[in-house]
Every structure is written in C-alpha cells, then in structure tokens.
Amino acid sequence: MKKENTTISIEIPLSVPCFRGKEWEYVKDCLDSGWVSSAGKYLDRLEQNICSLTKAKHAVATSSGTAALHIALQLMGVEPEDEVIVPTLTFIAPINAVKYLQAHPVFMDCDDYYNIDIPKTIEFIRQETKYEKGMSINQRTKRRMRAIILVHVFGNAVDFHELESFCRERNIKIVEDATESLGTYYREGKYKGRHTGTIGDIGCFSFNGNKIVTAGGGGMIVTDNASDANKARYLIAQAKDDDIYYIHDEVGFNYRLSNIQAAVGVAQLECLPEAIRIKKENYEYYQRAIQPMDGLQIAPVPSYADNNYWMYALQINSKIYGHDRDEILKRFHQHQVRVRPVWHLNHLQKLYKKSQACHIENALKLVQVTLNLPCSVGLSREDIDYIIDVLK
Ligand SMILES: Cc1ncc(COP(=O)(O)O)c(C=O)c1O
Known part of the structure; x- marks a missing residue:
C-alpha cells in the first residue's frame, strides 16, 4: 500500500494545478515582449475566451475571485446596512465581499448537493420580508434585502429557476459565485445549454491555484450588461476619470489581473x-x-x-x-x-x-x-x- 520511499514521503495534495499546455510559451512571450502588467493581448484573449465559453456578452478580468465578487456586489447596488442572502456552507470569500461593502449577510441552509437550499430561501423571502416601494424589507431588521449570492459549490450547478423569477418580482439582485464551476453547464430544464454564472444579474469566476483553471490567481466578472462591464473596468483600475490629469471622482481599487497571469489562464483554459x-x-x-x-x-x-x-x-x-x-x-x-x-x-x-x-x-x-x-x-x-x- 505504501506511497513513499525511505527518504522522502510523497504527499498526495488535495487540489494542485497541472501545467500541460502552452503556459511556458505564453509566459515567455509576455516576458520577451515586455507586456507583463495590467494590459496586453493575453488579458484580451482570456476575456474573449471566457465570453466564448460561457456565451456571456462581457467579461472583465480581475485580480481574484474575491475582488470580482466585491465589484459585482457594488455594481448590484449593495450599500452599507443593506442585507445580502448567502449560503452558510461556502468558502468565506463571498461573505467577506458583503462585509467589504458594510452590508450584512443573512445565512441560508444547503441542499443535498451542498448548494443553497432554494425552497427554504423562497420561503424565507416570502415569510420574512415585505415588498414596499420597490424594495424587499427584512421585517426583523427593517433593512433592505438587496441581493443574493448563489454559490455553485464544488462545481455543482444550483437549480434556481423558481428563485430567479421570484427575485425579479422582489427586486433582489442575483450574484452567481461560479468560482468553483467553470465548465459546468445545465443539461436540461429552463437553463438547458447555459453556463453557470450567466443566468443571474452578474457572475464571478476564480483562477486561484486550486481551481480547475488557474492563472496563479485571478478572477473574472461576466455580465450581459455593457454599462455594468464598463463600470467594473473603471472601478478595478482605481476609478480613473482622466488618463492625463488623473482625476478620480470615486473610490476605486487596484483589482486588475496582469498579462502574465492571463497568459497562464489562456493556456489553462485551452486544456x-x-x-x-x-x-x-x-x-x-x-x-x-x-x-x-x-x-x-x-x-x-x-x-x-x-x-x-x-x-x-x-x-x-x-x-x-x-x-x-x-x-x-x-x-x-x-x-x-x-x-x-x-x-x-x-x-x-x-x-x-x-x-x-x-x-x-x-x-x-x-x-x-x-x-x-x-x-x-x-x-x-x-x-x-x-x-x-x-x-x-
Ligand atoms: C466559493 C468561492 N468563492 C470565492 C472564492 C474566491 O476566489 P479567489 O481565491 O480567487 O479570491 C473561492 C475560492 O478561492 C471560492 O471557493
């Protein structure tokens, strides 16, 4: 049974990257060309390739999946003292993103696929929130329920068609955390043929080292809404209004992915x-x-x-x-x-x-x-x- 020799014990890791494609070639190209930072052809290619794969109209590369979630929630209008429904069973990143905006998480149970329990979530919104003046208000806290984050845990697609229409009626935005589900498509039902992350109002992916496609680190926002995509590009690049005089009218972030990382991501995505x-x-x-x-x-x-x-x-x-x-x-x-x-x-x-x-x-x-x-x-x-x- 043993998997070791006498001097070194060989560990079997949980989830590590595998570089069998053109990673070296593309990274070398970045270094040779000098395009190593926040612009370059691999960034463009990674965004285009994610659009082709997911059929999303727009894709914006970010420095991490967590950064993508932070920006996505901000684009959905989450403000301080709002509430966001989240699954309790998930890596903590989406909950942290809620806190970055000084909003409050409300935790939901999971189903047998480790995903957020959709019937319980609908029941909660129905019983515990009231729709007033175009907003869903949590009756217990009197706060606005602004969004819900659906995490496709372990790559398992959340089946949320009933929740989707209900959230639209209740003006609750849907953020899909598809960081673990790149490559997962719905096979049947209302979403047949659709890629996870492209059905809600906005979706997020991660290229962290343990994911199915890695860029060493990184993330991606996908949306069909051009103005959300433009706003995301603006916010992740320090919200610069003017390239010459450096005017900034909003607080921005340095959340861009580098061309070197994108080069790794492009090669990985091919595999x-x-x-x-x-x-x-x-x-x-x-x-x-x-x-x-x-x-x-x-x-x-x-x-x-x-x-x-x-x-x-x-x-x-x-x-x-x-x-x-x-x-x-x-x-x-x-x-x-x-x-x-x-x-x-x-x-x-x-x-x-x-x-x-x-x-x-x-x-x-x-x-x-x-x-x-x-x-x-x-x-x-x-x-x-x-x-x-x-x-x-
Ligand atoms: C469900 C989930 N959301 C968000 C993230 C955050 O992604 P990143 O590590 O790229 O910030 C991860 C994993 O890392 C994750 O598993």
Whole structure:
C-alpha cells in the first residue's frame, strides 16, 4: 500500500494545478515582449475566451475571485446596512465581499448537493420580508434585502429557476459565485445549454491555484450588461476619470489581473475540456471503488447539469463504517493524503454568530459527514488506489 520511499514521503495534495499546455510559451512571450502588467493581448484573449465559453456578452478580468465578487456586489447596488442572502456552507470569500461593502449577510441552509437550499430561501423571502416601494424589507431588521449570492459549490450547478423569477418580482439582485464551476453547464430544464454564472444579474469566476483553471490567481466578472462591464473596468483600475490629469471622482481599487497571469489562464483554459474529462473519469473511478464499502459513498452530482467535477466529496455514515470524519481525516494525514473537511459553517464563525441564520439543519449534518478527497487533474490511478487502500 505504501506511497513513499525511505527518504522522502510523497504527499498526495488535495487540489494542485497541472501545467500541460502552452503556459511556458505564453509566459515567455509576455516576458520577451515586455507586456507583463495590467494590459496586453493575453488579458484580451482570456476575456474573449471566457465570453466564448460561457456565451456571456462581457467579461472583465480581475485580480481574484474575491475582488470580482466585491465589484459585482457594488455594481448590484449593495450599500452599507443593506442585507445580502448567502449560503452558510461556502468558502468565506463571498461573505467577506458583503462585509467589504458594510452590508450584512443573512445565512441560508444547503441542499443535498451542498448548494443553497432554494425552497427554504423562497420561503424565507416570502415569510420574512415585505415588498414596499420597490424594495424587499427584512421585517426583523427593517433593512433592505438587496441581493443574493448563489454559490455553485464544488462545481455543482444550483437549480434556481423558481428563485430567479421570484427575485425579479422582489427586486433582489442575483450574484452567481461560479468560482468553483467553470465548465459546468445545465443539461436540461429552463437553463438547458447555459453556463453557470450567466443566468443571474452578474457572475464571478476564480483562477486561484486550486481551481480547475488557474492563472496563479485571478478572477473574472461576466455580465450581459455593457454599462455594468464598463463600470467594473473603471472601478478595478482605481476609478480613473482622466488618463492625463488623473482625476478620480470615486473610490476605486487596484483589482486588475496582469498579462502574465492571463497568459497562464489562456493556456489553462485551452486544456479545460481535457481537465473535465480526466476529473470525471477519476470521479467515476473513486465511485466504483467506494461503492462496495459499507458506510461510504462519493457524493452524487446533480443529474440536470454537466458537471466540471471540480471537488470530490466523500460521505461517511460513521455508524456503519465504524469511524467518523475526524478519525478518517487523521488516518489520511498519517498516510500523507491531504483531505479536508467542508469549510466551517459561516453562520458559526465568530464574526457572524449574531447574524440572522435561517433554520440551518442540512448544512450542519453534511459538514459532519463529509471529507473532500484529492481531486487534482494530475492525480494518477495509483494515487486513487492508494487512497482507497487507506480507507480499507
Ligand atoms: C466559493 C468561492 N468563492 C470565492 C472564492 C474566491 O476566489 P479567489 O481565491 O480567487 O479570491 C473561492 C475560492 O478561492 C471560492 O471557493
């Protein structure tokens, strides 16, 4: 079973990049040409290629997915003391983006795909907010409910068609956090053929090192609204009104991506279909190996979408399997396999204990029984066999 030699123990990481395309060639081109900073052909190409992939009309590259979310929320009109509905089960970045604007998160439960629970969210808006003068007001706090962030967790598409029409009636803007779901399309239903991140009012992607496409770091805003795209370009470049005299009438940010990063991103994006193919095959390989093991399963993915299989989730029934999440985590780490529990739920973080949280039940349960397994594109069959051996 062992995956080490006597001097070096070889670790299997959770999710690391794989550079098998033209990354070196494109980065060298940037260095040779001197176009290394906040403008250049790779930035243009990355934005165009994201538009072709997602069919969004406009794409604006940013320095990170978090920066993209910050700007997206600002474009949606989120102001201090507004409220934004967010899932409790997600990486904390979208919640931080709400706080950057001095707004307040309201936490929602998740469904069995780890995504925000849509029926509960609709119920919450219906029961707890009142539509007055074109705004949805939270009856408990008297604050305006300005937006909702939908995170496509682990690459799983959120099915939100009922919520979409309801939010439009209630003037609640939809921000899609598609940072984990690049390459995930809806397969059936109202959104058939659409890419995640392109259905709400605005969408955000991330090119962080652990994502399916990395630029070393970076993000992207997608929108069909030309004025939102222009405003995003303005805000991420220090809100410069005048190129010669440097007049700034608003607070801006230095949130631009560099051409070097974009060069890596362009090369990675060319490999996306191959990355998804490998990730899907590895998901199915894990699934076949784990299926016969009592008390364990690989979390299913939604049948209504073609998934990017970004992150795999092992679900543990500790009564049947005989060991709980933390015991398995410890055993994996002893064997140099990097697994990770799902993020600590956001409504339980010290910062947000006093925030409103709406009947969180399923998220508490799923966190207790889930471990994310290694999912890098470079993962070999030998690695997976070793991981399965540890579980056995
Ligand atoms: C759901 C989610 N939102 C936002 C982000 C933030 O992206 P970035 O790291 O590019 O800022 C990440 C991951 O990093 C994420 O997983």
